[in-house]
Amino acid sequence: MSSPVATPAVPVILTHLQRLESESIHIIREVVAEAEKPVMLYSVGKDSAVMLHLARKAFFPSPPPFPLMHVDTTWKFKAMYALRDQMARESGMELLVYQNPEAKAKGINPFDHGSLHTDLWKTEGLKQALDLHKFDVAFGGARRDEEKSRAKERIFSFRSASHRWDGKSQRPELWNLYNARKAKGESIRVFPISNWTELDIWQYIHLENIPIVPLYMAAERPTVERDGLILMVDDERFRLNPGEQPVMRSIRFRTLGCYPLTGAVESTADTLPRVIQEMLLTTTSERQGRAIDHDQSASMEKKKQEGYF
Amino acid sequence: MSTATGKPPSAYQTDALIAADIDAYLLQHQHKSLLRFITCGSVDDGKSTLIGRLLYDSKMIFEDQLAALEADSKKVGTQGQEIDFALLVDGLAAEREQGITIDVAYRFFATEKRKFIVADTPGHEQYTRNMVTGASTADLAIILIDARKGVLTQTRRHSYLAHLIGIRNLVLAVNKMDLIGYDQGRYQAIVEDYRAFATSIGITDFTPMPISGFKGDNITANSPNMPWYTGVPLMAHLETVELDTTLDQAKPFRLPVQWVNRPNLDFRGFSGLIASGSIKPGDAVRVLPGGKTSTVTRIVTFDGDLDQAVAGQSITLCFADEIDCSRGDVITQAEAPTQVADQFEATLVWMNDEALVPGRPYWLKIGTQTVTARVQAPEYQININTLEHLAAKTLELNAIGVVKLATERAIPFEPYADHHALGGFILIDKFSNATVAAGMLNFSLRRAQNVHWQALEVTRERRAELKHQKPAVLWFTGLSGSGKSTIANLVEKKLAHVGKHTFLLDGDNVRHGLNKDLGFTQADRIENIRRIGEVARLMTDAGLIVLTAFISPFRAERDLVRSMIPDGEFIEIFIDTPLAEAEKRDVKGLYKKARAGELPNFTGIDSPYEAPENAEIRIDTTAMSAEQAADLIVGSLLDA
Numbered sequence: 051m052s053s054p055v056a057t058p059a060v061p062v063i064l065t066h067l068q069r070l071e072s073e074s075i076h077i078i079r080e081v082v083a084e085a086e087k088p089v090m091l092y093s094v095g096k097d098s099a100v101m102l103h104l105a106r107k108a109f110f111p112s113p114p115p116f117p118l119m120h121v122d123t124t125w126k127f128k129a130m131y132a133l134r135d136q137m138a139r140e141s142g143m144e145l146l147v148y149q150n151p152e153a154k155a156k157g158i159n160p161f162d163h164g165s166l167h168t169d170l171w172k173t174e175g176l177k178q179a180l181d182l183h184k185f186d187v188a189f190g191g192a193r194r195d196e197e198k199s200r201a202k203e204r205i206f207s208f209r210s211a212s213h214r215w216d217g218k219s220q221r222p223e224l225w226n227l228y229n230a231r232k233a234k235g236e237s238i239r240v241f242p243i244s245n246w247t248e249l250d251i252w253q254y255i256h257l258e259n260i261p262i263v264p265l266y267m268a269a270e271r272p273t274v275e276r277d278g279l280i281l282m283v284d285d286e287r288f289r290l291n292p293g294e295q296p297v298m299r300s301i302r303f304r305t306l307g308c309y310p311l312t313g314a315v316e317s318t319a320d321t322l323p324r325v326i327q328e329m330l331l332t333t334t335s336e337r338q339g340r341a342i343d344h345d346q347s348a349s350m351e352k353k354k355q356e357g358y359f
Numbered sequence: 360m361s362t363a364t365g366k367p368p369s370a371y372q373t374d375a376l377i378a379a380d381i382d383a384y385l386l387q388h389q390h391k392s393l394l395r396f397i398t399c400g401s402v403d404d405g406k407s408t409l410i411g412r413l414l415y416d417s418k419m420i421f422e423d424q425l426a427a428l429e430a431d432s433k434k435v436g437t438q439g440q441e442i443d444f445a446l447l448v449d450g451l452a453a454e455r456e457q458g459i460t461i462d463v464a465y466r467f468f469a470t471e472k473r474k475f476i477v478a479d480t481p482g483h484e485q486y487t488r489n490m491v492t493g494a495s496t497a498d499l500a501i502i503l504i505d506a507r508k509g510v511l512t513q514t515r516r517h518s519y520l521a522h523l524i525g526i527r528n529l530v531l532a533v534n535k536m537d538l539i540g541y542d543q544g545r546y547q548a549i550v551e552d553y554r555a556f557a558t559s560i561g562i563t564d565f566t567p568m569p570i571s572g573f574k575g576d577n578i579t580a581n582s583p584n585m586p587w588y589t590g591v592p593l594m595a596h597l598e599t600v601e602l603d604t605t606l607d608q609a610k611p612f613r614l615p616v617q618w619v620n621r622p623n624l625d626f627r628g629f630s631g632l633i634a635s636g637s638i639k640p641g642d643a644v645r646v647l648p649g650g651k652t653s654t655v656t657r658i659v660t661f662d663g664d665l666d667q668a669v670a671g672q673s674i675t676l677c678f679a680d681e682i683d684c685s686r687g688d689v690i691t692q693a694e695a696p697t698q699v700a701d702q703f704e705a706t707l708v709w710m711n712d713e714a715l716v717p718g719r720p721y722w723l724k725i726g727t728q729t730v731t732a733r734v735q736a737p738e739y740q741i742n743i744n745t746l747e748h749l750a751a752k753t754l755e756l757n758a759i760g761v762v763k764l765a766t767e768r769a770i771p772f773e774p775y776a777d778h779h780a781l782g783g784f785i786l787i788d789k790f791s792n793a794t795v796a797a798g799m800l801n802f803s804l805r806r807a808q809n810v811h812w813q814a815l816e817v818t819r820e821r822r823a824e825l826k827h828q829k830p831a832v833l834w835f836t837g838l839s840g841s842g843k844s845t846i847a848n849l850v851e852k853k854l855a856h857v858g859k860h861t862f863l864l865d866g867d868n869v870r871h872g873l874n875k876d877l878g879f880t881q882a883d884r885i886e887n888i889r890r891i892g893e894v895a896r897l898m899t900d901a902g903l904i905v906l907t908a909f910i911s912p913f914r915a916e917r918d919l920v921r922s923m924i925p926d927g928e929f930i931e932i933f934i935d936t937p938l939a940e941a942e943k944r945d946v947k948g949l950y951k952k953a954r955a956g957e958l959p960n961f962t963g964i965d966s967p968y969e970a971p972e973n974a975e976i977r978i979d980t981t982a983m984s985a986e987q988a989a990d991l992i993v994g995s996l997l998d999a
Contacts, residue, residue, distance in 0.1 A: 064392065064393075226780075229785060231722070
């Protein structure tokens with residue numbers, strides 16, 4: 051073809067963050083174009099913050115044409131609930147909060163029930179919420195660099211009508227062509243930030259000024275130390291052992307979940323660049339702060355098969 | 360001899376800057392570009408060791424992982440007391456035992472200049488499928504060779520696949536140089552051997568490199584063990600090789616439309632990822648396949664309007680004119696549009712356990728559009744070890760073949776060799792929804808863009824209007840002897856009685872005339888159903904209500920016809936008679952013959968009947984008479 055071609059005088063080299071952003075936006079738009087009733091699972095963490103930001107970019111000037119859903123355990127940090135409500139207002143999106151009524155009725159909590167807590171509130175709660183609203187595609191903020199078993203996860207992950215992940219029936223993903231077709235009752239989890247690393251997430255939050263929960267930054271907070279984890283006493287429901295006294299420590303969190311299950315790190319990094327600096331200089335991988343992964347080495351895999359994100 | 364298992368060389372020591380000036384570090388890192396590459400080789404070639412080495416040398420391994428790695432290396436490693444990098448990326452054996460399909464695992468690392476995404480395709484089984492999947496998004500491929508073994512069959516296979524998928528940048532990494540005493544002569548012999556082969560399959564350029572992933576030679580720095588090597592080390596090459604997205608900017612503008620953004624009456628934008636070229640406000644564009652032109656007025660993003668956007672960016676365009684443009688269309692530079700065609704030669708890589716069925720309609724997804732496509736029997740299959748062309752009737756899992764295919768409507772495209780985003784496609788099975796093949800359009804078979812359908816002034820709507828009815832296909836399905844024909848006949852009589860124009864197609868009148876050349880092989884059955892579907896569609900175009908009574912036992916066949924008929928006009932009627940009941944009636948004595956083995960492949964006896972899951976109407980013949988059933992069907996049709 052010999053037609054004239056308008057080439058930029060100097061080729062524009064896109065940065066890795068621009069490429070990742072474009073890829074994620076492309077994925078989010080494909081889902082909305084092909085799904086019947088999509089929803090974005092919003093956990094209020096830093097990955098969710100980036101995912102929501104990308105969704106807003108994808109449909110600007112429209113608000114994203116799907117709701118946000120928070121599968122709540124009632125045990126998140128207070129600061130998370132505050133940011134959640136603020137972001138729903140700012141984005142103009144509908145916020146659905148789901149709390150598993152069974153877990154609520156039985157008073158399931160992280161102090162008495164251990165892994166049952168995560169199982170009922172999160173895993174079961176998520177399935178119930180998806181069934182209740184008949185969502186066929188749910189966006190999640192998982193990344194491939196988080197853990198070995200995630201490295202091979204597809205961007206579009208298929209779930210049977212009972213929400214189980216079946217490693218044998220996952221589809222090959224070629225180029226940027228995603229196959230979103232499914233039978234009635236089946237659903238898809240889509241991970242638009244699969245190819246982002248922890249550093250990418252932090253850099254992007256920094257560059258784009260994305261609001262995040264202040265708990266990611268260091269401050270003096272009331273804490274107790276148990277089994278090698280520093281826990282924050284976020285409200286009066288925290289059960290102190292006999293003789294245990296909350297101690298003020300300068301701490302921050304690398305990941306956020308239910309406050310009695312989420313370990314903090316001692317730190318003085320009170321700005322985002324300092325948090326990134328600390329992250330780059332520290333030498334332990336991200337999920338160490340989460341009690342859930344310590345159970346067994348293949349625990350993520352197992353959780354995934356059961357329908358946990 | 361230096362073993363680089365200790366601290367990485369200083370070029371990749373970023374700690375100093377991180378600690379001294381984090382803002383400067385962040386500034387440097389936010390300008391990194393992104394390279395995606397694939398490593399091709401088996402475990403024996405040291406692939407996992409090389410990837411582990413790259414992760415380690417770029418400091419992507421945290422201390423807790425390193426401690427675990429050191430412990431594992433002593434316990435199960437194959438490298439004595441030294442760190443076995445392969446353990447970092449392997450750990451896949453258990454998954455294989457669980458039967459989990461691992462097609463590609465993705466790993467991440469970064470240096471100061473670039474972020475890297477490595478597609479790692481484990482295992483020998485499913486190698487073709489895995490490698491093609493991983494290679495489809497790669498800018499570069501590293502072909503690993505064991506220096507002790509030289510160019511092997513698998514080297515040829517990897518190179519052929521990388522070339523097939525259009526990877527321009529090939530690195531021939533001659534690994535394990537430490538095990539041949541860093542022998543230059545041996546290295547050069549391997550490179551020449553490879554060059555001869557590469558040239559024979561059309562690879563014009565590749566970058567050879569002598570390395571040791573295990574010892575770290577020529578990975579991040581030039582190795583003192585091979586002073587004769589004058590090229591750059593692997594990492595430096597990965598950091599500087601030209602990116603495909605940059606080259607794509609020099610091609611004409613193409614944007615497959617993903618989404619029409621219409622928040623209110625004052626805004627209409629077309630969103631998508633720019634596949635190639637660049638665009639500025641004021642540029643003239645043409646929307647394909649429609650061909651209408653307009654001018655770009657704005658490039659809209661969340662961060663404000665842009666003066667220019669280039670390949671690789673996700674943006675939203677606004678036009679000066681209200682022209683037709685929807686998802687699946689391709690916005691192109693006005694004076695350099697793509698071709699538009701509906702028949703192609705393509706290369707297919709089959710990826711599913713269920714083999715290609717020539718003639719069956721599949722979904723073909725290319726860019727942002729999905730169309731029905733039919734694939735003919737392969738012209739030939741390619742033996743990826745010998746590259747011979749073999750005759751083939753179908754394509755099985757991992758087979759590569761050249762085929763002719765037709766799409767149900769003309770689509771904008773470019774040959775894959777020129778443009779990956781507009782020539783690469785996937786095929787989706789209409790029944791299982793599985794991605795069954797990856798494909799590459801080679802060229803269009805005829806200038807379909809010059810063939811125009813006769814513009815018909817009397818439209819199908821007009822014909823239906825004249826008959827005061829809504830056309831429909833009433834597709835009766837059920838076991839032999841279930842009562843399909845009886846009920847269909849009654850329905851037709853009742854419709855005629857209220858002045859509706861109908862036509863009943865039954866097995867006999869079709870098999871004796873239109874389809875008398877067809878037998879009962881699977882391919883013939885599909886063709887039989889396809890022709891019936893086409894005839895039914897023509898009749899609905901004429902405004903008729905068509906009734907068909909065929910056993911049509913397979914869901915995929917019925918869905919095939921459903922996909923041919925306009926939405927809402929295909930009404931599947933499941934005549935639900937239990938097998939025992941149908942066999943008891945046995946009006947034509949067929950069950951008796953089938954039981955006696957005189958009628959092989961008889962539905963319900965030794966061939967399955969797949970009951971409809973979402974039939975529009977289900978008739979339980981044990982609960983109502985044929986007369987009642989007909990009333991129910993006519994009632995629901997006239998109410999609609």
